[in-house]
Each structure stands twice: as C-alpha cells, then as structure tokens.
Amino acid sequence: MQPDLLHWGRQVLKQQAFSELLGTELDVFEAGQAQLSLVLAPKLLQQNGFVHGGVLAYLADNALTYAGGSVLGPVVLTSEFKINYLRPARDCDKLVAVATVVGNGKSQAVCRCDVFMETRGERKLCAAAQGTIRKAD
Amino acid sequence: MQPDLLHWGRQVLKQQAFSELLGTELDVFEAGQAQLSLVLAPKLLQQNGFVHGGVLAYLADNALTYAGGSVLGPVVLTSEFKINYLRPARDCDKLVAVATVVGNGKSQAVCRCDVFMETRGERKLCAAAQGTIRKAD
Amino acid sequence: MQPDLLHWGRQVLKQQAFSELLGTELDVFEAGQAQLSLVLAPKLLQQNGFVHGGVLAYLADNALTYAGGSVLGPVVLTSEFKINYLRPARDCDKLVAVATVVGNGKSQAVCRCDVFMETRGERKLCAAAQGTIRKAD
Amino acid sequence: MQPDLLHWGRQVLKQQAFSELLGTELDVFEAGQAQLSLVLAPKLLQQNGFVHGGVLAYLADNALTYAGGSVLGPVVLTSEFKINYLRPARDCDKLVAVATVVGNGKSQAVCRCDVFMETRGERKLCAAAQGTIRKAD
Numbered sequence: 001m002q003p004d005l006l007h008w009g010r011q012v013l014k015q016q017a018f019s020e021l022l023g024t025e026l027d028v029f030e031a032g033q034a035q036l037s038l039v040l041a042p043k044l045l046q047q048n049g050f051v052h053g054g055v056l057a058y059l060a061d062n063a064l065t066y067a068g069g070s071v072l073g074p075v076v077l078t079s080e081f082k083i084n085y086l087r088p089a090r091d092c093d094k095l096v097a098v099a100t101v102v103g104n105g106k107s108q109a110v111c112r113c114d115v116f117m118e119t120r121g122e123r124k125l126c127a128a129a130q131g132t133i134r135k136a137d
Numbered sequence: 138m139q140p141d142l143l144h145w146g147r148q149v150l151k152q153q154a155f156s157e158l159l160g161t162e163l164d165v166f167e168a169g170q171a172q173l174s175l176v177l178a179p180k181l182l183q184q185n186g187f188v189h190g191g192v193l194a195y196l197a198d199n200a201l202t203y204a205g206g207s208v209l210g211p212v213v214l215t216s217e218f219k220i221n222y223l224r225p226a227r228d229c230d231k232l233v234a235v236a237t238v239v240g241n242g243k244s245q246a247v248c249r250c251d252v253f254m255e256t257r258g259e260r261k262l263c264a265a266a267q268g269t270i271r272k273a274d
Numbered sequence: 275m276q277p278d279l280l281h282w283g284r285q286v287l288k289q290q291a292f293s294e295l296l297g298t299e300l301d302v303f304e305a306g307q308a309q310l311s312l313v314l315a316p317k318l319l320q321q322n323g324f325v326h327g328g329v330l331a332y333l334a335d336n337a338l339t340y341a342g343g344s345v346l347g348p349v350v351l352t353s354e355f356k357i358n359y360l361r362p363a364r365d366c367d368k369l370v371a372v373a374t375v376v377g378n379g380k381s382q383a384v385c386r387c388d389v390f391m392e393t394r395g396e397r398k399l400c401a402a403a404q405g406t407i408r409k410a411d
Numbered sequence: 412m413q414p415d416l417l418h419w420g421r422q423v424l425k426q427q428a429f430s431e432l433l434g435t436e437l438d439v440f441e442a443g444q445a446q447l448s449l450v451l452a453p454k455l456l457q458q459n460g461f462v463h464g465g466v467l468a469y470l471a472d473n474a475l476t477y478a479g480g481s482v483l484g485p486v487v488l489t490s491e492f493k494i495n496y497l498r499p500a501r502d503c504d505k506l507v508a509v510a511t512v513v514g515n516g517k518s519q520a521v522c523r524c525d526v527f528m529e530t531r532g533e534r535k536l537c538a539a540a541q542g543t544i545r546k547a548d
Contacts (some may be wrong), residue, residue: 015184018192047152052193053202053215055155061191078190080406082219082356082493084521084543086514102539103497110495110539115233128513128521130541132354132406132495164348217543220491221384221406223377239402240360247358247402265376265384267404269358269491269543289458292466295432321426327489328472329429332465340465352464356493
C-alpha cells in the first residue's frame with residue numbers, strides 16, 4: 001500500500017461533509033483498489049431496523065470512485081453505477097465496501113464493488129455494484 | 138392524490154432514521170408514482186462543494202422504492218437499481234426525485250426516477266435512475 | 275424528421291452485418307430520438323418460444339446508440355447500458371425500440387429506451403433500458 | 412463438472428434458435444458458473460468491423476442466465492442486467508463469456524459475467540456485466 005496515497009485519500013474523505021456525517025473511513029487505497037468502512041449506527045437505518053439501502057448505495061458509489069481515482073488521478077466523477085442488494089444489512093459491527101478496477105483507459109475506468117456486513121472480522125456479502133468512473137473534463 | 142396513502146408514506150419516512158438525518162420529505166405518493174425532496178444543506182456535500190453522489194443515489198433509491206410500494210403494497214424491498222449522473226448538483230434550493238412505475242406484475246415493479254436540482258421552482262435534471270422493487274417474501 | 279439523417283442512419287444500419295442478419299429496420303432517426311423495429315421470426319426465439327432476451331438487449335443497445343449519435347455525431351460508442359425485462363416477448367408482429375436522449379454534454383449522452391411488442395399497431399412494453407453513449411476518442 | 416448438467420445445458424442451447432443462428436457453444440456449466448463461447452464470424456459485426464455490442468450483450472445475458480439456472484433450477488428468467496463495454500471486440504478467434512453466481516436465495520440469483528476476446532488461448536476482457544436471474548413463477 002502506498003502510504004501517501006492512503007494519507008491523501010483520507011484527507012479527501014474528511015473534506016466530504018456527507019461522509020463525515022455518516023462516519024465513513026478509508027481502510028485501503030492503492031492502485032486499482034479501495035476499501036471503505038462504516039460502523040453501524042442507528043442513524044443509518046430505515047423503518048425495519050435494516051441499514052437504509054441508500055447507505056449501501058452511497059458506500060458503493062464512494063468506493064467505486066476511489067478505485068477509479070486510484071488509476072485515473074485525483075479529479076474524477078462517477079458517471080454511473082448499478083447496485084444489486086443481496087440481503088438486508090443489519091446486526092453487524094460495520095459495513096465494508098471493497099472496490100476494484102476491472103479495466104480502464106486514459107479517461108475512464110470500469111470498477112466493481114462488493115459491500116459486506118462484517119461481524120468480528122467475518123464478512124457476509126450484502127450488495128454488489130458495478131460502474132464507470134471518468135476523469136473530470 | 139390519496140391523502141391516506143401520502144399520510145402513511147410520511148409516517149414511514151419519519152421512521153427512517155437515515156432519511157430524518159438528511160431531511161428528506163415526501164411530496165407526492167399515489168398509485169404509480171412518488172416524489173421526494175431534500176433541501177440543500179452543507180452536510181450533503183463532497184469535497185468540491187457538489188452534492189455527494191451518494192445523496193443522489195440514496196434519494197433515487199428511496200423514490201424508486203416508494204413508487205414500487207405504491208403498486209405492490211407496503212412491504213417491499215429494492216432488488217437493484219442503476220443511476221446515471223448527468224451533471225454535478227449544486228447551487229440549488231433543493232433536490233427533487235420523481236419516480237414512476239414503468240411496469241409491474243404481482244411481485245415486482247420496474248420503476249424509473251429523475252432527480253432534479255430545483256431553484257425557485259425551476260428544475261434541471263441531474264440524475265436518471267431505473268430499478269426493480271419487489272415484495273418482501 | 276430530417277430525411278437526410280434518416281437516410282444516412284439506414285445506410286449505416288445496412289453496414290451492420292449483425293443487424294442485417296436479424297432484419298432490423300430504422301423507422302425514426304432525428305435529433306434526440308431513434309426508433310428501430312424488428313419483425314418477429316423463428317430465428318429470434320429461445321427454447322420456450324419467446325424472443326431471446328439477447329435480441330431485446332441487442333435492439334435496446336442499438337436504439338440507444340442511434341439516439342446518442344443523433345446528438346453527438348456519427349462516431350459514437352456505447353459505454354454501458356442496463357435493461358429490465360418486463361414480460362416475455364412473443365405472439366406479436368414485431369418488436370419496436372424507442373430511444374430518447376435524457377441529457378447530454380459534448381462527449382456523452384444518457385439515453386433511455388422502451389422496447390415494445392407491437393401487434394396490429396398496438397404496443398405493449400416488454401423491456402426498459404437506460405445507458406450511456408459517448409463520442410469515440 | 413457435472414456431465415449431466417452440461418449435457419442438458421447443451422440440449423437447451425440447441426433449442427435456442429437465436430443461439431444456433433449465432434453459433435454459440437456451452438463450454439462449462441456447473442453449480443454456480445457457466446461459460447459460453449462464440450467463434451468470430453462476419454455476420455456478428457457492425458459497420459466498423461467490430462463485433463456488434465448487441466452480440467456481447469446477448470452473450471452476457473445468456474451466460475448470466477445459465478449461471479443463475481445452475482443454482483435456481485431449469486426454469487428461470489433474466490430479470491435485468493447491465494453491461495459495461497471496455498473495448499471494441501475484434502481480431503480474435505472467439506468470444507468467451509464467463510458467468511458466476513455472486514449470491515442467491517431460493518428465487519433469485521445475482522450473477523456477474525466477464526466477456527473476453529480470445530486469441531490462441533489468450534484472453535482480453537472486453538465487457539463486464541452484472542444481473543439478476545429469477546425463477547419463473
């Protein structure tokens with residue numbers, strides 16, 4: 001892992017007021033991959049006590065963008081992504097989003113992301129995402 | 138508009154801690170469609186002063202689910218959705234997500250959602266989404 | 275409708291060996307929209323007598339690309355798209371794919387497409403798609 | 412690999428008139444995964460000599476459905492999928508689509524698929540897909 005890249009990525013995350021509001025942390029950030037995590041908290045839930053789907057979508061979006069940025073450079077935008085929810089997320093310590101670059105050219109990267117529930121180090125997949133990150137013009 | 142459906146939808150929204158955290162409101166909720174809105178606030182932004190993409194994704198996810206629930210009944214899940222970002226969202230009064238049912242059977246509904254920036258009543262499209270809502274088993 | 279644009283679009287379609295193999299026709303091609311159609315034939319089916327999902331995906335992909343090309347210029351690529359199948363397609367005269375541009379910048383267009391079964395002029399929606407078309411570099 | 416599953420899968424493929432038209436073959440079919448391949452032929456191309464995007468979408472759709480069917484049973488439908496095109500497909504011996512199940516319940520499976528160009532046994536990724544397969548009601 002490149003410590004400078006991780007350090008810089010964490011500084012950017014701190015400048016995302018929305019990520020600060022939720023409590024997101026950047027665990028891994030290196031060429032071709034990124035990992036974000038988010039400790040479970042009552043503020044993240046919906047009416048049935050599950051993590052709101054929008055939280056999983058946010059986390060996937062952000063992890064995909066970090067992964068894309070790791071190969072495209074610092075100024076990137078998310079063009080689009082899709083997410084499939086596999087099971088409701090609940091009763092876990094934290095959510096962990098692991099994103100990797102599947103392929104990229106100079107201006108675009110296609111990335112995938114798996115979002116897990118993690119409890120005492122054990123992970124269970126709860127969502128799978130795929131999307132396009134591109135350099136800002 | 139069915140006042141009871143809207144009333145009930147607003148009660149559900151209040152039970153979503155995450156939607157309360159963000160400040161989401163349900164404007165329209167009737168058979169086949171739903172509209173959510175979210176007043177712009179600093180907590181919703183990312184590092185460049187734009188609304189975080191995850192906020193738009195959350196809003197689309199939630200509006201799609203309301204639209205699906207309007208034809209499938211109260212206990213629904215989002216199976217999946219995709220979102221395309223058209224332009225960064227910023228400098229507006231609020232975000233407005235308008236979702237409609239494109240087609241549905243007994244157990245599933247396919248819905249589309251447009252997310253707008255709204256300023257003094259004028260709307261500009263900033264994201265387009267499409268997804269599947271299904272009855273919980 | 276611009277007759278020259280339509281004429282040119284039909285010439286391009288004839289140069290698509292795969293579209294010729296299937297029998298696709300370009301009905302409408304003007305700024306911001308395109309319509310393709312495909313007469314039902316046994317060669318398009320899968321094992322249950324329905325139109326193969328891949329045929330609907332092909333038709334949506336092609337209509338999205340024409341729609342994007344109508345605003346971006348002749349040399350475009352499909353970056354990505356998603357498709358939701360609403361009902362099996364069968365027992366109809368032809369398939370009709372109607373694509374429109376939802377929003378575009380200089381280099382990219384986000385488009386939506388509805389794929390219908392058409393019988394004696396009546397249309398029933400069988401698939402809904404959304405995707406990104408971009409100028410080739 | 413279960414020979415009976417593969418044998419049965421190949422029989423189904425032969426009953427897909429559209430797959431026969433294109434020349435698709437089923438290479439692998441076992442619990443949780445499937446591989447389809449398609450020898451390059453002029454009939455599969457578009458106007459620039461690349462494989463038509465619709466062919467890649469068809470191949471991904473079909474591979475995703477086989478993968479889903481391997482865990483859900485023989486009577487399945489594709490609910491939806493998305494595909495990202497990474498590079499134009501051309502100048503290769505064949506296309507190979509490798510699909511795996513990412514997660515599944517009783518009635519639905521979420522699957523991913525990579526579509527490669529293969530030349531003398533070497534593979535290059537040209538498209539990445541993700542979608543939902545479900546049991547037919």
